[in-house]
Amino acid sequence: xxxxxxxxxxxxxxxxxxxxxxxxxFAEVRQPLTAAPVAxxxxxxxxxxxxxxxxxxxxxxxxxxxxxxxxWLRAQEGQPVTWRPAGxxxxxxxxERAGDLLLRLEGGGFVHAALADLSFGxxxxxxxxxxxxxxxxxxxxxxxxxxxxxxxxxxxxxxxVGQAVTLAALAQITNRSDQVFTAGRADLFxxxxxxxxxxxxxxxxxxxxxxxxxxxxxxxxxxxxxxANSIVNVGEVRGLQRYALxxxxxxxxxxxxxxxxxxxxxxxxxxxxxxxxxxxGAGSSGQVNRRYKFTPSLSLPAGVVDVRExxxxxxxxxLPAAQxxxxxxxxxxxxxxxxxxxxxxxxxxxxGSSGQVxxVTWQVTYTFTSRKSAGLRVTVREQVYxxxxxxDGGAVQAGQVTVTRTAQVPAQGQATLTFRVKTLN
Numbered sequence: 510x511x512x513x514x515x516x517x518x519x520x521x522x523x524x525x526x527x528x529x530x531x532x533x534x535f536a537e538v539r540q541p542l543t544a545a546p547v548a549x550x551x552x553x554x555x556x557x558x559x560x561x562x563x564x565x566x567x568x569x570x571x572x573x574x575x576x577x578x579x580x581w582l583r584a585q586e587g588q589p590v591t592w593r594p595a596g597x598x599x600x601x602x603x604x605e606r607a608g609d610l611l612l613r614l615e616g617g618g619f620v621h622a623a624l625a626d627l628s629f630g631x632x633x634x635x636x637x638x639x640x641x642x643x644x645x646x647x648x649x650x651x652x653x654x655x656x657x658x659x660x661x662x663x664x665x666x667x668x669x670v671g672q673a674v675t676l677a678a679l680a681q682i683t684n685r686s687d688q689v690f691t692a693g694r695a696d697l698f699x700x701x702x703x704x705x706x707x708x709x710x711x712x713x714x715x716x717x718x719x720x721x722x723x724x725x726x727x728x729x730x731x732x733x734x735x736x737a738n739s740i741v742n743v744g745e746v747r748g749l750q751r752y753a754l755x756x757x758x759x760x761x762x763x764x765x766x767x768x769x770x771x772x773x774x775x776x777x778x779x780x781x782x783x784x785x786x787x788x789x790g791a792g793s794s795g796q797v798n799r800r801y802k803f804t805p806s807l808s809l810p811a812g813v814v815d816v817r818e819x820x821x822x823x824x825x826x827x828l829p830a831a832q833x834x835x836x837x838x839x840x841x842x843x844x845x846x847x848x849x850x851x852x853x854x855x856x857x858x859x860x861g862s863s864g865q866v867x868x869v870t871w872q873v874t875y876t877f878t879s880r881k882s883a884g885l886r887v888t889v890r891e892q893v894y895x896x897x898x899x900x901d902g903g904a905v906q907a908g909q910v911t912v913t914r915t916a917q918v919p920a921q922g923q924a925t926l927t928f929r930v931k932t933l934n
Contacts (some may be wrong), residue, residue: 527539527540527541527690527691527692527693527694528540528652528692528693528694528695529660529690529692529694529695529696529758530695530696530698531660531661531662531682531695531696531697531698531758532661532662532698532702533661533662533663533698533699533700533701533810534658534661535558535656535657535658535660535661535704536656536657536659536660536661536690537561537654537655537656538654538655538656538657538660538690539565539652539653539654540652540653541651541652541653542564542643542647542651542652542653543647544643544647546640546641546642547640547641547642547653548577548638548639548640548641549577549638549639549640549641550577550635550637550638551635551636551637551638552635552686552687552688553657553659553686553688554637554638554639555637556657556658556659556685556686557655557656557657557658557659558655558656558657558658558704559574561654561655561656562574562641562653562654562655563653563654563655564643564647564651564652564653564654565651565652565653565654566647566648566649566650566651566652567648567649568648570643570644570645570647570648570651571643571644571645572641572642572643572644573641573642573644574639574640574641574642575639575640575642576637576638576639576640577634577635577638577639577640578633578634578635578636578637578638579607579608580640581633581634582604582607582610583607583608585604585607585629585631586604586605586606586607587603587604587605588603588604588629588630589601589602589603589630590602590603590604590612590627590628590629590630591627591628592612592614592620592622592626592627593626593627593628594622594626595626599628600614600615600616601614601615602614602615602620602622603615604627605619609621610622610623610624610627641653656704657686658685659684659685659686659688659690660682660683660684660685660686660690660760661682661683661685662680662681662682662683662697663680663681663683663812663813664678664679664680664681664699664770664809664810664811664812664813664828665678665679665680665681665767665812665813665814665815666678666679666809666812666813666814666815666828667679667814667815667817668775668801668803668814668815668816668817668839669817669819670778670780670801670816670817670818670819671818671819674775674778674803675775676773676774676775676803676805677769677772678769678770678771678772678773678809679767679768679769679770680697680740680752680767680768680769680770681765681766681767682697682758682760682765682766682767682768683760683764683765683766684760684761684762684763684764684765685763686762686763687762687763688762689759689760689761689762690758690759690760691757691758691759692757692758692759693757694754694755694757695753695754695757695758696743696751696752696753696754697751697752697754697770698746698749698750698751698752699749699750699751699752699810699811699830700748700749700750700810700830702749740752740753740754740768740769740770740771741753741754741755742771742807745808750808750810752770752771771807771809772807773805773806773807773809774805774806774807775803775804775805775806776803776804776806777802777803777804777836778801778802778803779801779802779803780799780800780801780802780885781800781802781885781886781887781888782797782798782799782800782844782847782877782885782886782887782888782918783797783798783799783800783840783887783888783889783890784797784798784849784851784875784887784888784889784890785798785889785890785892786851786889786890786891786892787891787892787893787894788853788871788873788891788892788893788894788930788932790853790855790871791853792850792851792852792853793851794848794849794850794851795843795848795849796843796844796845796847796848796849797843797844797847797848797849797877797887798840798841798842798843798844799823799824799840799841799842799843799844800838800839800840800841801816801838801839801841802836802837802838802839803836803837804834804835804836804837805831805833805834805837806833806834807833808830808831808832808833809828809830809831809837810830811827811828811829811830812827812828813825813826813827813828814826814827814828814839816839816841823841824839824841824842826839826840826841826842844881846879846880846881847877847878847879847880847881847885847887847918848877848878849875849876849877849878849887850875850876850878851873851874851875852873852874852876853871853872853873853874854871854872854874855869855870855871856870856871856872856929857869857870858870865934866934867933867934868931868932868933868934869931869932870929870930870931871929871930871931871932872927872928872929873891873912873927873928873929873930874925874926874927875889875914875916875925875926875927876923876924876925877916877918877923877924877925878922878923879918879919879920879921879922879923879924880921881918881920881921882920882921883920884917884918884919884920884922885917885918886915886916886917886918887915887916887917887918887924888913888914888915889912889913889914889915889916889926890911890912890913891911891912891913891914891928891930892909892910892911893909893910893911893912893930893932894909894932895908895910895932895933895934896908896932896933896934897932897933898910898930898931898932898933899930899931899933900912900928900929900930900931901928901929902929905933912928912930914926914928
């Protein structure tokens with residue numbers, strides 16, 4: 510039996526083309542549909558969400574999905590087989606009924622056999638595959654649609670800090686299966702698409718049973734994946750970001766392709782230190798966190814960003830989904846060359862006639878010590894909880910309050926900042 514082709518083929522010379530819509534955790538595949546059955550081998554079917562199969566057209570079309578091996582067995586009814594039960598000599602027989610593997614023995618009588626004990630005259634298909642069949646007439650231009658976890662994509666960014674600050678946006682398109690995906694039209698979608706737990710769970714359980722595959726990291730190749738200047742940023746579509754690859758897409762088995770897909774500009778780049786704490790009456794100390802703040806010119810889907818100062822990698826962190834013209838704030842972790850000591854002093858305690866605490870006034874002092882070769886601005890965000898809060902004698906504020914203060918810490922020096930907080934119960 511010829512190997513069933515499980516790739517999506519771009520049919521040249523005809524108005525038929527595969528359509529791929531690749532999301533962060535799955536891909537939607539659309540392929541032209543005719544009355545002929547569509548066979549999926551197990552290597553492809555194990556990644557597909559079974560409940561996602563549908564026929565796209567002007568009107569609903571009934572269809573069925575059956576195990577391919579059962580269909581093949583039914584075609585063997587009436588054909589001779591050899592039954593090889595454990596511990597017994599082989600016996601010639603005829604397959605009478607495929608559904609329950611009923612055999613008619615050549616020596617007389619009937620028996621139910623196990624599939625593993627049967628030898629056939631022709632080669633059986635691979636186990637685990639299925640065959641899709643549409644029932645009834647198909648509308649013009651009908652397409653078979655399904656979702657597969659074999660194919661997905663993720664944005665990846667490279668932020669380089671030097672005399673100029675640049676941000677490169679890359680698309681990593683990953684094929685986890687041993688199939689080849691080819692499409693004349695492909696789109697990448699950034700954002701979140703919710704799916705029912707049942708559909709996801711079915712695929713995930715099958716993935717977990719599958720053996721892991723090696724994934725090759727291969728740069729974009731002209732002719733297989735469009736170059737950066739041919740990827741079109743379509744923009745926002747129902748809360749998703751869409752990027753069109755009009756030149757088509759081919760992703761080989763077990764392949765991960767990385768190609769440029771956006772060219773955002775960076776403005777208002779600011780390095781600074783950050784301390785986030787809360788007022789609980791006790792002091793603390795530690796490292797100041799390194800943070801970079803900047804504004805991208807384009808909307809960006811969430812992804813991992815490698816941050817480099819020159820050629821030195823100083824962090825690989827998550828870039829949250831960003832809007833064009835809105836600031837992005839990256840936390841790169843603690844800076845051992847910039848530390849702080851926080852001291853908290855209770856200045857007053859006010860009680861009512863029955864002894865209940867009415868208010869407490871605190872003084873909070875931060876001292877920063879730097880061993881860095883350049884000065885740096887440090888921002889402190891102190892969370893204060895109370896029914897009402899007064900900061901540095903200002904207006905009364907209700908509920909949780911964030912006190913934000915900044916200090917410029919000189920190179921190889923120290924700086925302090927102080928504020929007072931009154932909490933009212």
